Amino acid sequence: KAGVTQTPRYLIKTRGQQVTLSCSPISGHRSVSWYQQTPGQGLQFLFEYFSETQRNKGNFPGRFSGRQFSNSRSEMNVSTLELGDSALYLCASSPISGQGSTDTQYFGPGTRLTVL
Amino acid sequence: AQKITQTQPGMFVQEKEAVTLDCTYDTSDPSYGLFWYKQPSSGEMIFLIYQGSYDQQNATEGRYSLNFQKARKSANLVISASQLGDSAMYFCAMREVMDSSYKLIFGSGTRLLVRP
Numbered sequence: 001k002a003g004v005t006q007t008p009r010y011l012i013k014t015r016g017q018q019v020t021l022s023c024s025p026i027s028g029h030r031s032v033s034w035y036q037q038t039p040g041q042g043l044q045f046l047f048e049y050f051s052e053t054q055r056n057k058g059n060f061p062g063r064f065s066g067r068q069f070s071n072s073r074s075e076m077n078v079s080t081l082e083l084g085d086s087a088l089y090l091c092a093s094s095p096i097s098g099q100g101s102t103d104t105q106y107f108g109p110g111t112r113l114t115v116l
Numbered sequence: 117a118q119k120i121t122q123t124q125p126g127m128f129v130q131e132k133e134a135v136t137l138d139c140t141y142d143t144s145d146p147s148y149g150l151f152w153y154k155q156p157s158s159g160e161m162i163f164l165i166y167q168g169s170y171d172q173q174n175a176t177e178g179r180y181s182l183n184f185q186k187a188r189k190s191a192n193l194v195i196s197a198s199q200l201g202d203s204a205m206y207f208c209a210m211r212e213v214m215d216s217s218y219k220l221i222f223g224s225g226t227r228l229l230v231r232p
Contacts, residue, residue: 107161
């Protein structure tokens with residue numbers, strides 16, 4: 001079974017631009033979560049989607065948004081990029097991710113975004 | 117709020133020896149899950165092992181085992197017979213339940229270097 005895939009793997013943008021990152025979950029997984037990883041803040045939760053609905057969002061400004069399609073693929077968008085948005089963006093998928101679930105989140109290789 | 121603490125920023129181990137990576141956690145929930153992930157320099161987070169709070173036995177997966185001490189709120193990862201390919205960042209994480217789903221709370225990580 002193919003793992004989580006993320007595209008692109010590397011991205012360089014300038015301040016003020018916007019960017020869209022893509023994530024394809026493991027086949028059959030319906031929940032997709034996004035995390036931001038920076039040297040200063042570590043790994044932080046961005047948001048989680050299930051059945052095309054955002055169920056939860058982390059403490060990030062409204063410039064960070066996302067969506068999920070009917071095939072469970074997900075995209076996240078960052079508008080008006082700032083230097084501090086430079087990070088590794090990781091996507092994770094799990095089968096259900098219900099409240100009482102013991103599901104494991106499986107991560108993709110990440111997209112490394114550099115904002116100049 | 118839930119919290120994960122990893123107090124070892126970096127560790128060395130000789131090839132073929134065992135190593136223990138420390139993780140302590142703080143939560144008021146009686147039901148919780150603990151995970152360990154490995155992150156090589158490529159960036160991908162690789163799931164290693166899971167321990168549920170109600171699991172009677174310590175989790176094991178091949179060369180990985182989890183030394184779960186509930187009263188001490190610790191979940192240390194033990195890697196036996198270290199290999200050069202084990203050199204990576206290791207993250208301990210806890211599942212935090214939110215409304216209808218969950219997110220992972222990560223520790224700051226431990227960088228392991230295996231010496232030949």
